[in-house]
Amino acid sequence: MIKVLLSEDEIPRQWYNLAADLPSPLQPPLGPDGKPISPDMLAPVFPMNLIEQEVSRERWIDIPPEILEILYLWRPSPLYRATRLEKALGTPARIYYKNEGVSPAGSHKPNTAVAQAWYNKQFGIKRITTETGAGQWGSALAFACCLLDLECKVFMVRISYDQKPFRKMMMQTWGANCVPSPSPETRAGRDMLAKSPDTPGSLGIAISEAIEAAVSDTSGQTRYSLGSVLNHVLLHQTIIGLEAKKQLGKINEKKVDVVIGCAGGGSNFAGLAFPFVVDKINGAQIKVVAAEPTSCPTMTRGPFAYDFGDVAATTPLLPMHTLGHNFIPAPIHAGGLRYHGLAPLVSQSIVEGLVSPQAFDQLDCYAAAVLWARTEGFIPAPETSHAIAAVIEQAKQAKEEGKEKVILFNWSGHGLMDLLGYEKYFSGQLTNYVLPEGELQENLRVLQNLPKAPANKTGKW
């Protein structure tokens, strides 16, 4: 048995909302005045039906059948057992993974892109704006908008737009309008171009442009969409973990010992892990590992604090692990893990002791990715390689302990658009980047003048 399939009629019909079960209540986002923001204040940016999901404390939220109809294109995704990797490691552990690379965009991102596009359409929205770094999220949203007949506008960080053109071509093929950011189309973009015409751009500026393009449409028919971090985005991803539970049940695998995902903004990690985190809250013995790069150690070295989601400090303040909103990570190849913050739901899970973060060096991750490709066949994305590095470490530990552990992880996406990183790895052009302590402290200074997150029930933060 290599893989466990579910038929379409076995797909989960509800998403799971961890906010209903966290031991301490989730801290609210704050406005510029330091006071909790109300749902109404988000209305120019997001449609109200998604804002309702964002603030919901309901444990289960129904998935509309029309969304499932599109997800069926690749869902339920297969659960694989990595028997060849197990054999190569000589481990007694059984390693399972959800293959989220089977989606049209090649990653887990379409799970929420389709949902967000559908809710926007239901709300009467005609056009969605977003930003993208290397293009993984932009291409997922382009795909979703295409199938739902919505216009899609993507502001792509200029240096990626120029150097990594393939995801831009995917967006174009799906009919989206992708422009390099900063662009002359927004005030934020024009200001930046006036100041520095040759700027390579940044995710911070691209976010500012995408939000401005949404809120400045006087017809009221444009909204903005974010591919990670927010509660509703993580919610949409929980279908991954819920499917995995059904699939493990089918093969009588009753107890999972370790659950692993890589975490940049936190959505693929949460999608697999949250349905297991609640078991842990209810007393199950499960180790839940969130893997990140040592170059961008948000979870392992960043404090839990209120911070802005973007460099320009235009978003609400979110309670999260953060390296400071001005932090610019080293240019590692796992673009999706180069973010200064981490989803509030994941961050709070860490502080509550439910999730164990762990950082991995770039070269170890590539070595893990190559071992994976040469045993399991599928070539992983550089982001996914961080989860694989964690899996290998856990499997080796199981070997040392002589324990038949069950390890489950999220194979968040394939690396077919990221082969340049592999080539650089093979030719010895890659190095590790560990964030120096001085640089970390300097970046954390911006947090001093921001509100502090109040202590939780256990006094832990």
Add this chain to the structure above:
Amino acid sequence: MIKVLLSEDEIPRQWYNLAADLPSPLQPPLGPDGKPISPDMLAPVFPMNLIEQEVSRERWIDIPPEILEILYLWRPSPLYRATRLEKALGTPARIYYKNEGVSPAGSHKPNTAVAQAWYNKQFGIKRITTETGAGQWGSALAFACCLLDLECKVFMVRISYDQKPFRKMMMQTWGANCVPSPSPETRAGRDMLAKSPDTPGSLGIAISEAIEAAVSDTSGQTRYSLGSVLNHVLLHQTIIGLEAKKQLGKINEKKVDVVIGCAGGGSNFAGLAFPFVVDKINGAQIKVVAAEPTSCPTMTRGPFAYDFGDVAATTPLLPMHTLGHNFIPAPIHAGGLRYHGLAPLVSQSIVEGLVSPQAFDQLDCYAAAVLWARTEGFIPAPETSHAIAAVIEQAKQAKEEGKEKVILFNWSGHGLMDLLGYEKYFSGQLTNYVLPEGELQENLRVLQNLPKAPANKTGKW
């Protein structure tokens, strides 16, 4: 219902061999002396177990369980219904497709790569050589050899090696040794480099290099592998059509009216079509369409004749539709359809009236591919777009006739490594290339001095 899955234990356990059922016997390959070659004469090139398959007239050939164990990584592949495309076309036809893009290399090619690598290994071979154009076949063989612990050496046409580096990187990730051809490693390569140091290379030279590298290994532990054209290669692909039959049976779709595939060498087409061609031989009313480019109209305008498989005229003479072995097709983006010949089994099926070839223009194929991506989500390979163009034509015809036809086709691979072609299409840089009659006739002259294929039972060739 969007897709029909089969579990691993429902996978076909035998390949289907059309050679057992053709109305007229398959013509033998001929040696340089014009006489049929014996299996022994192929022994320095291929392992004997594959040569036995090449000449077999057995109807069913068992698939070794060890091969299935690797195929399970992506097989059985899903059968999809293209409901969104049907709706966009307003057709009463039901359109089904096999998604062969789910394999680690992204196409149908690994179906035979795994089988060939396994049989070579069984025969004691340690190293396999091959050639590749754009890299689709080379990457599939690299993947297969990696999982079976065989060395893999790929001679890649230099212009593709330089201009389309991503498949080379895939091969490298799977541990294969890929060099640009012509290379200094073979006499054929050195001769060519001496004559013209800046040559962009060609598939013909790459074949010569790969065969030389195999037969000149005095240890006897190296063999050569071909990714299409030959009987055993087509045999390994029939798992596609056999799975499709089971899947259609599961949803009570009793009668297929039209079966479609694109054909370059013929293997993906044969893989889907042959299990239905035999139904046609046995009296079923099925239209079987093989789609090719107007720029390389092997089936629609090339005669059925004995010709060499390579430019250098080093292979045996094969009975096939051909444009002449010196023919150099226009530089269309569907690299896998740029071959002067066509598999003998498919060629003879055409002459017997079992298969209807049809040629499509490049721009129509890209338009079909874009319509596909924007309705069905997955971005197709340029080769696959030829099948899609044929599907759309058949679906429109069903609409005109008001008939509920069932159309089945082979979605042979995804286009994620071919996005440059899409970009050129959108920016208006692509044109159609219809092969001029004068150029065709000039290329066919090489056939005049070669043996003629004897007439079949019906006197048709």
